[in-house]
Amino acid sequence: AVVPTKPDKHTHRPAMEGNQQRGEVNILLMGAHNVGKTALTVRFLTRRFIGEYGDMESVYSRMERIHGQEICINIWDSQKGCWVSEKQLQWADGMILVYDICDRGSFEAVRQQLQLIRRSRKPASCPVVIVANKRDLQHRRRVSGEEGRLLALTQCCCFFEVSAAETYHGVLLVFHRMVDLVRETRALRKSSAGVRGIVRSMSAVFGKKRAE
Numbered sequence: 001a002v003v004p005t006k007p008d009k010h011t012h013r014p015a016m017e018g019n020q021q022r023g024e025v026n027i028l029l030m031g032a033h034n035v036g037k038t039a040l041t042v043r044f045l046t047r048r049f050i051g052e053y054g055d056m057e058s059v060y061s062r063m064e065r066i067h068g069q070e071i072c073i074n075i076w077d078s079q080k081g082c083w084v085s086e087k088q089l090q091w092a093d094g095m096i097l098v099y100d101i102c103d104r105g106s107f108e109a110v111r112q113q114l115q116l117i118r119r120s121r122k123p124a125s126c127p128v129v130i131v132a133n134k135r136d137l138q139h140r141r142r143v144s145g146e147e148g149r150l151l152a153l154t155q156c157c158c159f160f161e162v163s164a165a166e167t168y169h170g171v172l173l174v175f176h177r178m179v180d181l182v183r184e185t186r187a188l189r190k191s192s193a194g195v196r197g198i199v200r201s202m203s204a205v206f207g208k209k210r211a212e
């Protein structure tokens with residue numbers, strides 16, 4: 001097994017405003033066993049597809065220049081199949097849910113994981129990208145592209161169909177889209193906090209006037 005980068009102990013910090021200031025984005029990869037979570041992570045980090053991966057639950061970091069800005073991307077590749085902890089859910093700024101197009105059970109697992117996420121995180125606080133992996137195995141396909149797209153549409157998620165085995169570019173697009181979504185979410189939160197502040201000050205002024 002190849003360990004692409006050394007896990008950075010600092011990246012275990014929970015997602016906070018601080019991440020935004022530091023230019024960091026925490027991404028949690030979830031999905032059933034064997035769907036290709038590690039293959040996608042390794043492809044993104046090293047541009048390579050190795051084939052077999054050891055048991056390595058870790059947080060990996062990589063610096064990327066996106067739209068002219070240096071971003072530190074921390075990726076937590078969850079290794080226990082469908083099980084993820086509350087700590088992982090709170091740590092993430094964005095989540096990538098992976099299924100295997102040849103494994104219908106892994107697609108159903110994504111539905112369950114979406115419910116789990118929605119119980120723990122508001123949609124406005126944590127964007128989700130659904131990834132259908134192993135598109136090179138068309139002859140063994142059990143989940144159509146339409147089904148994946150429909151699920152993503154109804155759950156307000158982005159959708160990609162990729163092959164970690166075949167191309168680097170498709171995988172790169174997934175991670176870059178995830179980073180874009182996190183940044184959009186942060187910008188939206190910031191502007192709505194600004195509006196809330198204005199409303200609070202106005203009600204303070206007008207409330208005071210009424211009281212006088």
Ligand SMILES: Nc1nc2c(ncn2[C@@H]2O[C@H](COP(=O)(O)OP(=O)(O)OP(=O)(O)O)[C@@H](O)[C@H]2O)c(=O)[nH]1
Pocket residue numbers: 031032033034035036037038039040050051052053078079080081133134135136137162163164165166
């Ligand atoms: N054909 C094909 N095989 C793939 C692809 N991605 C991953 N695999 C294979 O699928 C198997 C599982 O890949 P992993 O990346 O270990 O899957 P995982 O989701 O991390 O698995 P767990 O950590 O055990 O939950 C390996 O044998 C990979 O070589 C792909 O795009 N196409």
